[in-house]
Amino acid sequence: MTKKDAIKVFEDKKIRAVWDDQKEEWYFSIVDVIEVLTDSERPRKYWGDLKKKLKTEGSQLSEEIGQLKLASSDGKLYKTDVATTQQLFRLIQSIPSPKAEPFKMWMAQVAKERLDEMQDPELTINRAMMEYKSLGYSDNWINQRLKSIEVRKELTDEWKRNGMQEGVQFAALTDIIYQTWAEKSAKEYKQFKGLKKENLRDNMTNTELILNMLAETATTDLSKERNPSGFAENAEVAKDGGNVARVARKQLESQLKRPVISPLNAKSALQVGDEREKNETSGESVD
Secondary structure: OOEEEEEEEEOOEEEEEEEEOOOOEEEEEHHHHHHHHHOOOOHHHHHHHHHHHHHHOOOOHHHHOEEEEEEOOOOOEEEEEEEEHHHHHHHHOOOOOOOHHHHHHHHHHHHHHHHHHHHOOHHHHHHHHHHHHHOOOOHHHHHHHHHHHHHHHHHHHHHHHOOOOOOHHHHHHHHHHHHHHOOOOHHHHHHHOOOOOOOOHHHOOHHHHHHHHHHHHHHHHHHHHHOOOHHHHHHHHHHHHHHHHHHHHHHHHHHHOOOOOOOOOHHHHHHHHHHHHHHHHHOOOOO
């Protein structure tokens, strides 16, 4: 399964979901759906009891349910019962809830949006903008983040052209770029920001995003110029590309008299922004 994890929002409540590219199907976390529909404080127990009830009634639905590893609130991945859109339609019939019909309409809309995006990739960008905006990110940061996605895609396309493999080799080359320009591995960088399974780039400041884009753009351009062969040569190009951003970072830090690699993550940055806005509204100093 080629899958892409996502967080969908229904009435301000998050539902973990996975898109299967091969089957062109969404898989939704059942416990998340039950929590939304029932407002239960113990959705796992509710689902466990419902599975037993369905089995007693002779329903095959509970046996058709699959499992995928999804990120939990502690940042770790756990096997979680998931259901397709059609399976959820059947499951909802056994869950008395005034939200059932609105939720069915929401699921249908989610499915339609994904199919629309496959036909028109620009819709994916617009959707990403709206999702980042709903999470409280600034317009400036969103623009930088979307540009960074484009830059990253160009780099990974170049790596594929050079015969590099997704997974271990991509991760190793990315680590080289981070270690060179930021002087931290991806793991160290995430620990520095207090992250676990969260996306590192979603937690970078504007300056960090720009420096990382510079590193990746330089790596792409150098690779096209040199046509590296094998992992060792691609690693050398990644190091040289990362060094371009390292030099820029050092020059900026010498002017600012402070480091630009920030421990701020998205959550803490948004809290700082809220506090600054509150102080500006009240007329207090924001320094």
